[in-house]
Amino acid sequence: MVRFRTKGWLGAFLAGLLALVVVVACTPQSSQPDAAAPDSVQLTQLKFGVGPYFPTPNENRKQFEPLFQEVGEQLGLPTEVVVADDWIGISEALRSGTLDVAWLGPWGYVLAHHNEPSLDAIATVKYKDQPTYYSVLMARADAPFETLEEAIALSQQGEKLKISLADVGSTSGWLVPQAEFLRRNLDPKAVFDYSEGASHAAQAIALLNGQVDIASDYDRNLDVLTSEGKIDKSQIKIIWQSDPLPNDPIVVRGDFPEDLKARLQEVLVNLTPEQTETLLPPNYTGFVVSDGSNYAPIETAGKSVGKLK
Structure with a gap:
């Protein structure tokens, strides 16, 4: 009798152990606590950059800082604005991760994106209600x-x-x-x-x-x-x-959080006419959505002059 009861207990134990092994083996890897999601990057500040559009850095800052501050407020993040002395410098700062977001010239964006394809254009500015210039x-x-x-x-x-x-x-x-x-x-x-x-x-x-x-x-x-x-x-x-050229893009660095990118794009394209009049330089009238494809003519020009391979 004792020998029979021991054998039954051992069989039950082994069956339970086998079930535990099966459960552990079938647990999805994504449930492990160390699996980091791409959006796990958390920003405590937004660093904006802008190229030399106006004659002096102070004038440049005066013209663009209101927009960046308003965007930061709507996103719930403090902002820092960096004014670059040249077009290459601002795109390189974005590419290196020194900046989070930049208002680039079209050629500066194409150059930066060519060297770092993870950079994303999310909006194109409108000038006199048009997303193009000459x-x-x-x-x-x-x-x-x-x-x-x-x-x-x-x-x-x-x-x-x-x-x-x-x-x-x-x-x-x-x-x-x-x-x-x-x-x-x-x-x-x-x-x-x-x-x-x-x-x-x-x-x-x-x-x-x-x-x-x-x-x-x-x-x-x-x-x-x-x-x-x-x-x-x-x-x-x-x-x-x-011919008409695409206006300047707003560009984010490669590892910019996806949820914040979507919110930033939404803030920009939903600016009201009243907001654009107070937040943007004269004649700039808002933004349209961009995925970067509208800058293909600039890329073609870059290839034609031998600056892009």
């Missing part, structure tokens, strides 16, 4: 040529005309004009007395001061300089204008 080449109103074709011919026939392109991180001031010259099978350094690297704020002023004959810029900047009384737009004529 690159221009301009001359003084009294210049002896009306078009880029005439300027090229004049420069090839006699003394070379002086042309100034903006810094190499600029979409409208460098990339798009370079792509246009390439389309024409022309080397601007051979045709013109060529220089590059100037800020947009300096381009029109150098032109009007007689330092150069032709300068690159973009239509939005000419509006700003005119409204601030820095130039008289009637003294300038446009000798070439690009």
Whole structure:
């Protein structure tokens, strides 16, 4: 009798142990406490960056800080605003993770995304209710040529005309004009007395001061300089204008939390006309949703001039 009862107890024990092993083995791995989700990154502050849109860092900060502060308040996070001295610097800061969010130029975004594909464009700014703008080449109103074709011919026939392109991180001031010259099978350094690297704020002023004959810029900047009384737009004529280009994107770094990204995008695209009038620089009228695909023409231009492989 004793031997029989012992055998039954042992069988029950072994059956129970086997059941426990099966339960443990079938437990999903995702239930383990050390399995971290991508959104586990928690931010205690939002670091925003913006490129050199206005003539001085203080003016740049004054124009953009209200928007970033409002966004931070709506997201429940304190903000820090970083103003960059050049277009490449702001995109590199975002790519390195020094910044969380940046208002980039289109070419700066394409360059940064090419080097770090995890960067996401989430919105495109509207200017006068349009998500596009134009690159221009301009001359003084009294210049002896009306078009880029005439300027090229004049420069090839006699003394070379002086042309100034903006810094190499600029979409409208460098990339798009370079792509246009390439389309024409022309080397601007051979045709013109060529220089590059100037800020947009300096381009029109150098032109009007007689330092150069032709300068690159973009239509939005000419509006700003005119409204601030820095130039008289009637003294300038446009000798070439690009096709429509996508306006500036708002871009987040690669490991930016997905839930916060969605909320940030929602805040931007849902700004009211009254809010945009007080939070954004003049003529900027809000944002539209972007996934980055609208910047494909900028990428094409980058490849055409050999800056992207």
